[in-house]
Amino acid sequence: MSTQVFDRVYVSDIEIVALTRHGGHSMAPYDSLNLANYVGDDAVSVAANQANVAALVGASGIAVMNSDHGRTVHVVDTYGTAASGDGLVTRTTDLALLALAADCVPFALADPINRVIAVGHAGWRGVLANVMEATIQTFVSEGGQLEHTQAVIGPAICARCYEVPAERVDMFRQNQTAAVSDLTHLNLTAGVHSELNRAVSQVHVFAGCTQEDSNLFSYRRSAGSPTGRGGLVITLPSS
Numbered sequence: 001m002s003t004q005v006f007d008r009v010y011v012s013d014i015e016i017v018a019l020t021r022h023g024g025h026s027m028a029p030y031d032s033l034n035l036a037n038y039v040g041d042d043a044v045s046v047a048a049n050q051a052n053v054a055a056l057v058g059a060s061g062i063a064v065m066n067s068d069h070g071r072t073v074h075v076v077d078t079y080g081t082a083a084s085g086d087g088l089v090t091r092t093t094d095l096a097l098l099a100l101a102a103d104c105v106p107f108a109l110a111d112p113i114n115r116v117i118a119v120g121h122a123g124w125r126g127v128l129a130n131v132m133e134a135t136i137q138t139f140v141s142e143g144g145q146l147e148h149t150q151a152v153i154g155p156a157i158c159a160r161c162y163e164v165p166a167e168r169v170d171m172f173r174q175n176q177t178a179a180v181s182d183l184t185h186l187n188l189t190a191g192v193h194s195e196l197n198r199a200v201s202q203v204h205v206f207a208g209c210t211q212e213d214s215n216l217f218s219y220r221r222s223a224g225s226p227t228g229r230g231g232l233v234i235t236l237p238s239s
């Protein structure tokens with residue numbers, strides 16, 4: 001079975017793809033398209049999965065980051081694992097950028113005029129820290145113009161499934177109110193959407209809940225057992 005796409009969108013000639021968990025090389029419980037090399041999976045399988053995803057989007061290599069649930073953003077120009085952070089920005093063509101997630105919110109930015117792309121990863125800590133804003137700032141400093149920029153939000157855990165302690169919701173009432181769903185539920189996608197929508201010209205959302213859709217990896221559904229990470233990938237084509 002080949003690499004299976006969950007959803008895709010084009011911003012001009014720039015393709016953004018969300019992946020399912022199907023069509024990879026990893027064995028259970030990482031079956032099968034696990035793209036993270038920090039969850040206990042076999043490194044050879046993960047490398048093969050990442051290579052297949054790069055090929056899927058026509059890239060010659062793939063850059064990925066190990067999340068630290070903050071607002072650190074790196075500018076990259078080569079493949080491999082970047083330093084810890086939650087955002088990647090590049091102007092390099094044929095280099096895929098990969099945001100890993102399994103309930104957290106992966107997002108991407110594309111400016112097809114100025115030829116700059118980015119990915120980001122926002123869990124609840126990242127939404128609170130506003131990694132969206134930090135990614136946009138670096139994207140602009142690399143030449144992205146927000147009036148030409150569109151954003152894509154990948155599948156994440158929905159508000160109905162994302163029950164959290166009331167104290168955590170209170171933290172969001174201060175500065176990320178868009179992510180507040182009710183007294184004990186957060187809508188992380190809405191929080192990311194609100195921030196991106198304020199900045200860029202259009203935001204596409206890939207509908208779907210990682211916990212409810214068994215075609216996607218979900219940290220919560222795995223209930224403490226190891227599981228894989230899916231992803232959102234974007235590449236700047238050279239043409």
Ligand SMILES: [Zn+2]
Nearest residue numbers: 158161209212
């Ligand atoms: Zn859900």
